[in-house]
Amino acid sequence: MINPTLSRRRLLAAGGAVVVGFAMPALTGRGGEAAAAPGTGMPAPDALDSWLAIGPDGRVTVFTDKVDLGMGVSTAFAQIAADELDVPVQSVSIVMGDTARTPDQGGVGGSTSIAVGAVPVRQAAAEARRVLVGLAADRLGVAADTLAVRDGVVYAPDDPTKSASYGDLIGGRRFNIAVTGSAPVKAPDQYKIVGTSVPRIDIPAKAAGAFTYIVDVRVPGMLHGRVIRPPVPGARLVSAGSAEGLPGVHRIVAKGNFVGVVADTEWHAVQAARNLKVTWSAPRVPWPAMADLYTAMWSMTPTTRRVMAQAGDVDGAMRGAARTIEARYAWPFQSHAMMGPSCAIADVSDRGATIWSSTQHPHQLQHGIADLLGLAPGAVHVIWVEGSGSYGRAGMDDAAGDAAILSQAVGRPVRVQWMRADETGWDPKGPPVVVSVRAGVDAQGNVLAWDYVARGFSGSGIPAAATTGGNMLAGQLVGLEARGFDVPTVVQENYAFPAKRKTGEIVPWPQDGSPLRTANLRAPSQPATTFGGESFVDEMAAALRIDPVDFRLRYLRNPRDAAVVRAAAQHAGWAPRPSPRPDISRLGVTTGRGFAYAPRGNTLIATIAEVEVNQATGQVHVTRLVLAHDCGLIINPDGLRGTIEANLIQSTSRALKEEVRFGPSGVASVDWATYPILRAPEAPDRIEVVLVNRPDLPPYGAGEPATVATAPAIANAIFDATGARLRTVPFTPERVKAALADRTWPAA
Amino acid sequence: MSSPAGASPAAAHPAAAAAAPSPAATIRLTVNGVVHTVQAAPGTPLLYVLRDDLALRGPRFGCGLGQCGACTVHLDGAAVRSCTIPVAAAAGRRITTLEGLGPAGRLHPVQQAFVDEQAMQCGYCVNGWIMTAAALLARTPNPSDAEVRSALAGLICRCGAHMRMLRAVRRAAQSRG
Numbered sequence: 001m002i003n004p005t006l007s008r009r010r011l012l013a014a015g016g017a018v019v020v021g022f023a024m025p026a027l028t029g030r031g032g033e034a035a036a037a038p039g040t041g042m043p044a045p046d047a048l049d050s051w052l053a054i055g056p057d058g059r060v061t062v063f064t065d066k067v068d069l070g071m072g073v074s075t076a077f078a079q080i081a082a083d084e085l086d087v088p089v090q091s092v093s094i095v096m097g098d099t100a101r102t103p104d105q106g107g108v109g110g111s112t113s114i115a116v117g118a119v120p121v122r123q124a125a126a127e128a129r130r131v132l133v134g135l136a137a138d139r140l141g142v143a144a145d146t147l148a149v150r151d152g153v154v155y156a157p158d159d160p161t162k163s164a165s166y167g168d169l170i171g172g173r174r175f176n177i178a179v180t181g182s183a184p185v186k187a188p189d190q191y192k193i194v195g196t197s198v199p200r201i202d203i204p205a206k207a208a209g210a211f212t213y214i215v216d217v218r219v220p221g222m223l224h225g226r227v228i229r230p231p232v233p234g235a236r237l238v239s240a241g242s243a244e245g246l247p248g249v250h251r252i253v254a255k256g257n258f259v260g261v262v263a264d265t266e267w268h269a270v271q272a273a274r275n276l277k278v279t280w281s282a283p284r285v286p287w288p289a290m291a292d293l294y295t296a297m298w299s300m301t302p303t304t305r306r307v308m309a310q311a312g313d314v315d316g317a318m319r320g321a322a323r324t325i326e327a328r329y330a331w332p333f334q335s336h337a338m339m340g341p342s343c344a345i346a347d348v349s350d351r352g353a354t355i356w357s358s359t360q361h362p363h364q365l366q367h368g369i370a371d372l373l374g375l376a377p378g379a380v381h382v383i384w385v386e387g388s389g390s391y392g393r394a395g396m397d398d399a400a401g402d403a404a405i406l407s408q409a410v411g412r413p414v415r416v417q418w419m420r421a422d423e424t425g426w427d428p429k430g431p432p433v434v435v436s437v438r439a440g441v442d443a444q445g446n447v448l449a450w451d452y453v454a455r456g457f458s459g460s461g462i463p464a465a466a467t468t469g470g471n472m473l474a475g476q477l478v479g480l481e482a483r484g485f486d487v488p489t490v491v492q493e494n495y496a497f498p499a500k501r502k503t504g505e506i507v508p509w510p511q512d513g514s515p516l517r518t519a520n521l522r523a524p525s526q527p528a529t530t531f532g533g534e535s536f537v538d539e540m541a542a543a544l545r546i547d548p549v550d551f552r553l554r555y556l557r558n559p560r561d562a563a564v565v566r567a568a569a570q571h572a573g574w575a576p577r578p579s580p581r582p583d584i585s586r587l588g589v590t591t592g593r594g595f596a597y598a599p600r601g602n603t604l605i606a607t608i609a610e611v612e613v614n615q616a617t618g619q620v621h622v623t624r625l626v627l628a629h630d631c632g633l634i635i636n637p638d639g640l641r642g643t644i645e646a647n648l649i650q651s652t653s654r655a656l657k658e659e660v661r662f663g664p665s666g667v668a669s670v671d672w673a674t675y676p677i678l679r680a681p682e683a684p685d686r687i688e689v690v691l692v693n694r695p696d697l698p699p700y701g702a703g704e705p706a707t708v709a710t711a712p713a714i715a716n717a718i719f720d721a722t723g724a725r726l727r728t729v730p731f732t733p734e735r736v737k738a739a740l741a742d743r744t745w746p747a748a
Numbered sequence: 749m750s751s752p753a754g755a756s757p758a759a760a761h762p763a764a765a766a767a768a769p770s771p772a773a774t775i776r777l778t779v780n781g782v783v784h785t786v787q788a789a790p791g792t793p794l795l796y797v798l799r800d801d802l803a804l805r806g807p808r809f810g811c812g813l814g815q816c817g818a819c820t821v822h823l824d825g826a827a828v829r830s831c832t833i834p835v836a837a838a839a840g841r842r843i844t845t846l847e848g849l850g851p852a853g854r855l856h857p858v859q860q861a862f863v864d865e866q867a868m869q870c871g872y873c874v875n876g877w878i879m880t881a882a883a884l885l886a887r888t889p890n891p892s893d894a895e896v897r898s899a900l901a902g903l904i905c906r907c908g909a910h911m912r913m914l915r916a917v918r919r920a921a922q923s924r925g
Contacts, residue, residue, distance in 0.1 A: 206871035207860075208846070209804070209805050209806030210847070211805070213808070213872065267792045338906060339870065339904060339905070340872045387872075389869050389870030389907040420812055639866070642909070643869065649905075650908035671815060672811060672815040672904055679902075680897040680910055681897045683910040
């Protein structure tokens with residue numbers, strides 16, 4: 001880069017053409033004062049200029065490390081900044097996830113982008129407004145507290161001749177001050193833009209085919225790469241074959257057990273990867289048979305057992321119980337199965353590396369790529385470009401590692417896009433979880449004790465962010481050590497049972513270089529733990545012949561929990577009665593309703609599913625989903641509804657259809673035929689979302705909470721309809737038929 | 749390099765596009781009303797030519813297997829999967845992509861309905877839904893809900909924006925009706 005200030009101005013141009021207009025004056029006037037040096041280092045988080053810039057025409061550019069995964073968070077950021085600054089939302093552009101331009105906010109995960117990530121943006125906008133009003137006061141010769149701001153113009157309400165626009169006051173120049181956190185932010189009752197359904201800023205271009213996704217990035221001199229994976233984990237590369245007879249091939253790259261091809265065109269790279277003769281060793285897979293997975297998980301000795309929460313004397317209460325109830329549940333391997341296979345472009349030279357990626361963790365990937373390539377982190381520049389929607393650690397970072405190795409090998413920019421089998425077959429998988437729950441009740445039907453155990457795999461190898469080379473698949477294949485983590489999983493619930501224990505256990509699982517590596521997939525493991533918990537609550541209510549909503553309300557003491565449960569029930573027209581429904585017909589199509597509730601962090605949801613079960617075929621159709629959702633302050637109601645609806649569809653798909661299949665020759669779920677997901681004819685007839693707005697509370701997360709209670713709501717509805725209990729996901733026709741055959745009759 | 753639509757000569761029959769690598773040929777394609785001349789092996793899937801040679805962004809790679817629809821284009825008005833059609837088979841036919849679906853500079857009613865309904869999450873798949881729905885409404889202007897769902901059954905949306913996309917198609921049908 002020629003000059004830090006010039007480069008920042010040039011880079012700003014990408015976020016809005018207007019910004020480039022003041023590049024030269026700014027350079028000549030204040031070039032020597034550039035505090036940060038984009039391109040060589042990360043913008044300082046305490047500098048106001050790291051978070052926002054205002055052009056001569058008043059256009060605002062906001063900089064954030066939080067990136068948009070397709071849920072509209074960029075629009076929400078624009079609303080928050082615009083409201084705090086008193087500018088039209090249309091005048092705000094967002095620059096996301098660039099290690100040279102945006103401060104490190106830890107990347108995206110856990111539905112925290114607005115709850116946590118927007119806090120410094122709001123603060124910087126408030127600070128900027130205070131500075132701008134002060135500048136206007138000086139210029140206009142009036143006291144700052146007599147001025148007001150509308151549409152980016154500071155004015156004196158009692159004197160129409162006195163006004164100055166943000167563009168005039170600061171346009172193109174830096175603030176050069178620290179964000180102190182002392183500027184007052186607006187109270188919720190002052191919001192004009194936050195809380196309204198501003199249309200998403202990205203949608204018009206997406207509908208027109210004019211949007212730039214990561215797959216659209218083209219770099220001059222770019223070659224195309226594809227990767228060839230070992231057939232099973234532990235297979236060693238014997239021979240990588242030759243490029244002879246493969247048109248357009250620039251290089252076959254083999255390094256350890258990593259194999260890739262680089263070709264002049266994308267189609268040549270695809271064909272070369274397909275036709276290259278690669279020989280691997282043939283080890284035995286380190287897995288149990290798929291049919292034995294859950295048995296194997298329960299038979300393994302845990303490496304970690306941790307009591308995650310405890311109240312009262314569980315063992316004593318259990319001994320004194322008149323009756324105990326217990327059940328086990330199982331959740332399978334699931335794939336992110338991103339719509340667009342992962343894609344990255346790497347330009348690695350002796351000057352450093354530039355990586356274009358749809359990673360959820362740009363600053364963390366910067367370190368991972370540096371480690372993978374043997375560069376200093378400062379020599380790596382990661383530029384996030386929006387990709388296909390992602391829901392955690394899918395293949396994006398791994399594809400970046402592939403592109404980096406290939407580009408380093410050939411000394412030219414290389415674009416890698418995974419094929420469908422690379423994505424579905426080799427993405428880090430959402431892990432299986434098995435759950436065991438036991439409850440003790442007294443003679444009057446009161447719950448005395450609740451003992452919950454969730455058992456999952458170590459997360460070794462695939463943390464949420466690729467901070468080391470060994471945390472990328474390519475790194476593992478070239479022999480770098482994976483450094484993982486082990487965090488026991490735990491169910492989130494707020495039931496006030498007198499005695500309660502929640503235990504998380506970890507059993508070992510081979511992770512390195514495996515297509516069954518496990519990683520975060522939307523609301524990591526909570527769909528599984530809530531499936532166990534909320535199915536079991538339903539089983540308790542049924543055993544005690546109590547309405548499932550009434551049963552929950554007996555033990556939910558937090559008013560927000562109770563309110564969200566009541567909101568869903570009221571909207572759905574829930575009529576209290578125990579499950580299963582009376583007068584179940586043993587044949588034909590029957591219907592039922594099921595309830596589930598869950599907190600996720602501070603966000604609370606309650607989900608109701610209504611289903612039709614064809615008892616002859618085992619087919620389940622979800623006719624209606626109702627979800628009540630309390631995530632504190634709502635930034636954009638329509639955007640929130642859209643994300644909730646999509647969570648409900650995706651989680652219905654995971655509940656009814658999704659399970660990664662594997663065997664001695666590897667993972668067999670490699671495309672949409674072998675890993676089917678929900679399609680339009682199977683989508684529910686109706687989805688209804690009840691938003692519980694809490695302007696008195698901060699905004700909590702909303703990207704994934706709505707996903708966590710769908711499976712138990714559906715399982716509970718199947719039970720209500722048929723008296724058959726589904727304790728293993730997905731609820732395939734085979735499993736439903738088996739459960740129907742197993743049901744005790746008459747039900748309950 | 750441009751000439752009016754429909755001026756392209758008859759191209760090689762698709763059967764001539766063998767699976768084995770074949771030398772590049774000169775192929776003329778009519779895309780969004782503009783004739784382009786490209787150098788490509790006749791068996792190259794149309795998708796790669798549209799994206800990599802003609803720099804179009806609407807059709808996207810999703811599976812390369814014809815299973816998801818992200819690559820959908822119109823070939824003489826019919827929605828087809830450009831990832832499985834050899835480029836040679838598209839020569840001499842009218843190719844329309846998402847970019848060229850609407851009248852010059854304007855959105856097609858289906859595109860507009862997707863904007864109005866905010867009918868997407870990430871939008872990576874949305875090309876397939878819009879192109880398939882537009883082809884459906886061209887032949888069935890007022891489809892029932894079941895007809896819409898059935899016509900869109902071959903598409904994948906991983907984020908799960910189905911409900912809004914179905915609403916958008918109904919809205920487009922009503923706006924045209």
